[in-house]
Amino acid sequence: MNWITNYVRPKISSLLAARQVPENLWIKCPETGEMVFHKDLEANQWVVPTSGFHMRIRAKDRLGHFFDDGAYELVDLPTAAVDPLKFRDQKRYVDRLKENRAKAEMDDSVLVAKGAIEALPIVATVQDFAFMGGSLGMAAGEAIIKGFETAIAEKRPLVLFSASGGARMQEGILSLMQLPRTTAMVEMLKEAGLPYIVVLTNPTAGGVSASYAMLGDVHIAEPGAVIGFAGARVIEQTIREKLPDGFQRAEYLMEHGMVDMVVPRHQLKGRIATLLKLLMKAPAQDDGGLADGAAGPSVSAPSETDGEKDKPEDAERPPVV
Structure with a gap:
């Protein structure tokens, strides 16, 4: 062994070897x-x-962009039974959960956080499509209910970002039971007099669109989001007709009254903050950016002599035409 073998050959090999690109x-x-x-x-x-x-954007990334200064506090979520039906398809359900938890770095498909947008305290619930298609199971249902309970207990409005393919088939009827449970929590939030705003992202489908995702005070959709219950292909096969262009897209639904507005992602925070301040009757800000009650220049009402006291008596007045 010599310097050619130990040094030159590895150096040349490293230069000629193909670089690994992520x-x-x-x-x-x-x-x-x-x-x-x-x-x-x-x-x-x-x-x-x-x-x-x-x-699609990950739940934690969305929360970081949504809250003021990216500061928020995750709410501790209750635990739910794992694989209550001992389900197995191509692989065991417990193994599928382990894979998705490692990939998505989440315990399940929903996160609940507390924070502020434009200094207004709120609770935000976010579904992450990266975790088994954002499907609604027992754990996700418990998380959504916890979000409503937190909003009611702390008297904060709730903003929910939906992203789901529907109920989780591996949990069967136990998954479907989350639809009426979450619907009941929506009614409790409204009885408490607190606003509930839903942001429909791509996609929002199945049982999620048939329950809490369509029961908000205001429904906002991101551009191009697919929103509906059954898929377009299933509907076409059922009614044996060709569906209109853009069917189930956010813009189509807004034109037909199913969605209140379509708002780009960069404008969501400002638009939602404005809506919540109106619904919560929060103090408005003046042109100088001062909230009601803040110190600022005082302005007195004009008197009848204002504008005349500094004017010379012999000043010429323009002719009246």
Whole structure:
């Protein structure tokens, strides 16, 4: 062995070897096919800068962009039975849960957090599609209920971001029971006189769209979001008719009165804060940015002589035409 073998050959091999490039370094826009650097996409809240296509965003990333200064406190969520039906398809349900918990870095598909937007305290509940398609199971149902309970106990409005394919089939009827349970919590929040705003993201479907996701005081959708109960292909096969272009898209639903407004992701925080301040009758701010009661320049009402006391008596008045 000599210096050629020990030093030169490994050096040449390292220069000639193909570099390993991360798979997610560049991300393709589903709408235009444009390749976008993932760091640029992440900095732009996962909205493609050129086309404006809204890609899915992780729950923690959404919370970080939504709350003031990215500061929020996660609410401790109750535990639920794991694999109560001992379900198995291609693999055991418990194994599938372990894989998704490792991949999504979440215990289940829902996070609940407390924080403030434009200094207004709120509770936010976010579903993450990365965890088994955001499906609604017992744990997710308990988390959503905990969000409502926290909002009622602390007298805060609730903002819910839905992203789900529907109920979780691995939990059967126990999953479907979360629909009436969450619906009952919506009514309790309204009885407490607290606003409930739902942001429908891509996709919101199945039992989620048939329960708490469609019971808000205001329904906001992100651009291009697919919202509905059954899929478009299933509907076409059932009614044997061709559906209109853009059917079940956010813009189509707004035109037909199912959604109140379509708001881009960058504008959601400001729009929701404005709505909540109106619904909560929060103090408005004046042109100088001072809240009611804050110190500022005092302005007295004009008197009848204002404008005349400093005017010379012999000043010429313009002719009246």
